[in-house]
Amino acid sequence: MINLVTVCGHNTTMLRHMLKHYRDFVDEIYVVVYLSSDKDRVLSEVKEITRDLNIDIHKQTIEEPFNWERVTELYNETKLLKPDDWWIVADDDEFHLYPKPISELIEDCEGNGYKFITGAFLDRIGEGGKFPLINDDSDIWKEFPLVGSFRYPVSNACPNKTIVMKGDIQVTNGQHYAMVNGKDTYGDRWMNDLRYPTDDCFIQVHHFKWDVSVISRLKDVSRKKESYTFHEEYKKMFDYILDNFGTIDITDKRFMIERCGKNFYDYTKWDSVKMEALEYRV
DSSP states (O other), rough: OOEEEEEEOOOTTHHHHHHHGGGGGOOOOEEEEHHHHHTTTTTHHHHHHHTTTOOOEEEEEEOOOTTHHHHHHHHHHHTTTTTTTTEOOTTTTEEOOSSOHHHHHHHHHHHOOEEEEEEEEEEEEGGGOOOOOTTTOOOOOHOOOOOEHHHHHHHOOEEEEEEETTOOBBGGGGGGEETTTTTEEHHHGGTTTTTTTTTTTTTEEEEEOOOOOOOHHHHHHHHSOHHHTTTHHHHHHHHHHHHHTTTTTTOOGGGEEEEEOSEEEEEEEEHHHHHHHHHOOO
């Protein structure tokens, strides 16, 4: 079986679109709702979305705001419900594009003893570097026609993601790295025998974070000065956008931005983004 788990909270703009993206190639979907209080409006929004799509809410929990370490714990706890199954792990603004069908990738893993598959972020950006207003009926691939790597060069936020894995493979904070034999796979340990070789498959994580609400969200997180919020990264992104008059400079060569559709092979600079991710060190 292939399961999807997502932890959502604070903002549900992309949740409906994200669940539709995955539902045709997974067997079961686990939605975990992360609330900041028992009065959090997010719960009613998630209930409406999941009801419309005939998906059950797996769990709801009340936690301190923006504790990304706790979010990762929730992913790991959920996956352990079915440790021998395959799981797709994705935040509600993360849309994976695969170089071939996910079922074939998992067959490759089963045949070769691989237990996890990795990839990296690509930022989806609105026309002219602006932040579009998204509603339930939006075609998000058209609303965000530009693709590149914005988040990493601005904030040095880790671009790597552990995307697909067996349920017993735990992930580190931010779902960036897999844990193998009690150690993370950061740095030189990233090239692990249990990992699907990156020369054969490195999955694109299209990051639909950059809608009209993102400036206020970056501001909210950057104000919560706790280590688990990674507030410094959010402050750098927030400051960049303010300094650039509320937009992203799509001509900045660091970002490698180009027009792109929703096919894995549309983005011509993927090898460069991939290399940056594989060479990433704090």
